[in-house]
Amino acid sequence: MSYSLVTAAVNPQELDTAERARAVVGSCHLPGAQRVAIVVPTLREAGNVVVLLERVRKALDPTGVEYEILIVDDDSRDGVEEAVAAVSKSDPRIRLFARRGKRGLSGAVLHGWMRTDAPIVGVMDADLQHPPELVPELIARTLSGYDLAIGSRYAEGGGVGSWNPIRKLVSTAAVWATWPIQRSGFRAKDPMSGFFFVRRDCLDGVEFQEDGFKLLLEILVRARVGSVCEVPFEFGRRYSGASKANLKVAVDYVKLLARLYGWRFGWRRASAEQPRPASSLE
Numbered sequence: 001m002s003y004s005l006v007t008a009a010v011n012p013q014e015l016d017t018a019e020r021a022r023a024v025v026g027s028c029h030l031p032g033a034q035r036v037a038i039v040v041p042t043l044r045e046a047g048n049v050v051v052l053l054e055r056v057r058k059a060l061d062p063t064g065v066e067y068e069i070l071i072v073d074d075d076s077r078d079g080v081e082e083a084v085a086a087v088s089k090s091d092p093r094i095r096l097f098a099r100r101g102k103r104g105l106s107g108a109v110l111h112g113w114m115r116t117d118a119p120i121v122g123v124m125d126a127d128l129q130h131p132p133e134l135v136p137e138l139i140a141r142t143l144s145g146y147d148l149a150i151g152s153r154y155a156e157g158g159g160v161g162s163w164n165p166i167r168k169l170v171s172t173a174a175v176w177a178t179w180p181i182q183r184s185g186f187r188a189k190d191p192m193s194g195f196f197f198v199r200r201d202c203l204d205g206v207e208f209q210e211d212g213f214k215l216l217l218e219i220l221v222r223a224r225v226g227s228v229c230e231v232p233f234e235f236g237r238r239y240s241g242a243s244k245a246n247l248k249v250a251v252d253y254v255k256l257l258a259r260l261y262g263w264r265f266g267w268r269r270a271s272a273e274q275p276r277p278a279s280s281l282e
Contacts, residue, residue, distance in 0.1 A: 037067070056124075075101060097112060141231065158234060206224075
């Protein structure tokens with residue numbers, strides 16, 4: 001057994017993230033287990049996407065993981081399509097999908113996942129607030145047996161960076177509101193994270209809501225997830241551009257909570273209400 005594999009099991013702090021991921025990957029022998037698809041939803045992120053792609057590839061290439069990166073753009077028309085196309089000419093692992101006339105983070109992520117057959121799928125933001133250097137660690141956790149690996153701001157060792165007290169309070173309240181609907185035994189400390197990897201077979205047959213921004217919460221409540229691992233990270237500063245958070249995001253979150261509470265506790269909604277757009281990975 002190699003030094004890296006032994007050290008990863010006994011004293012993982014001595015290895016960097018690439019070495020830890022490479023050690024775990026080397027111990028996996030399941031067919032196709034190393035194939036991973038990373039979806040990066042974008043909306044006016046032309047100033048970030050090239051730097052992101054460079055850092056993700058630099059972090060993952062030494063691990064030997066077979067991966068692809070799917071950029072799903074919500075009709076930004078800010079040059080992001082041209083920027084991604086230029087990179088993809090020299091790297092076919094980079095693919096671009098443009099959703100014309102559509103908006104919504106969850107819908108963009110689902111759009112990307114439905115266009116790959118990778119057995120492990122993930123998502124991260126384009127603005128570099130999610131550190132690309134953590135991607136190998138999250139993938140390694142799924143390859144080692146976890147159904148779901150979350151980049152967590154609230155796990156021990158993580159943090160929310162330079163958030164002001166009001167934003168911290170709102171985020172904490174939003175997390176606490178999910179506690180009753182998360183399943184006991186593996187409640188996530190950061191169910192609002194947009195940085196995670198999940199085994200595809202945990203999602204099969206579940207129709208997820210396309211609107212909104214909190215797909216992870218719906219996965220935690222409704223998907224067939226049997227094990228969860230949270231890897232701490234410090235939420236970074238946006239590299240370029242402006243935040244997309246607004247009042248609509250908050251309203252969509254409240255609506256999602258209401259739907260998930262109804263699903264979790266068997267409440268029935270009015271039959272006259274129109275169903276929300278939904279997508280299944282099958």
